[in-house]
Amino acid sequence: MASSTGRPTTVTVSFVIWLVVVLANIIQGIISLVSGGGSSAAAQSVGTAPLVAGAIFAFILAVIELIIVFKMRDGRNWARIVLTVLAVLQLIGVGVGAASGGNAFGWIGAVAVLVATILMYVGGANGYFRRR
Numbered sequence: 001m002a003s004s005t006g007r008p009t010t011v012t013v014s015f016v017i018w019l020v021v022v023l024a025n026i027i028q029g030i031i032s033l034v035s036g037g038g039s040s041a042a043a044q045s046v047g048t049a050p051l052v053a054g055a056i057f058a059f060i061l062a063v064i065e066l067i068i069v070f071k072m073r074d075g076r077n078w079a080r081i082v083l084t085v086l087a088v089l090q091l092i093g094v095g096v097g098a099a100s101g102g103n104a105f106g107w108i109g110a111v112a113v114l115v116a117t118i119l120m121y122v123g124g125a126n127g128y129f130r131r132r
Helices: 009-035 043-048 049-073 076-098 105-117 125-129
Strands: none
Touching: 009 049, 009 105, 009 125, 043 049, 049 076, 076 125
């Protein structure tokens, strides 16, 4: 099944899921920044500069990821590959986080990324990326 733009529905659904994941990561970063990122003595002793720098860096990465997601939607195979690598890294991060008491938010994001990644490879998606 393909949408009116010739893009398979699976690619469109994957695109929407990736958008939600990136938005959720941005929101999580904002919440972490606003909440102080932690109340440990070590975190308080270094001040807020590293926290703000980390938030700015995370925002820049999110913007780059958004660009890649839009390129994937447009059928760029390199973007699909990059998102696959990012998905694997996120799944590894969730696994490591689970070993140290991870939260449900990480698991939900991992499932979403896994589904989005699978959708980039099924339902006519391979032909769509080959044509571009």
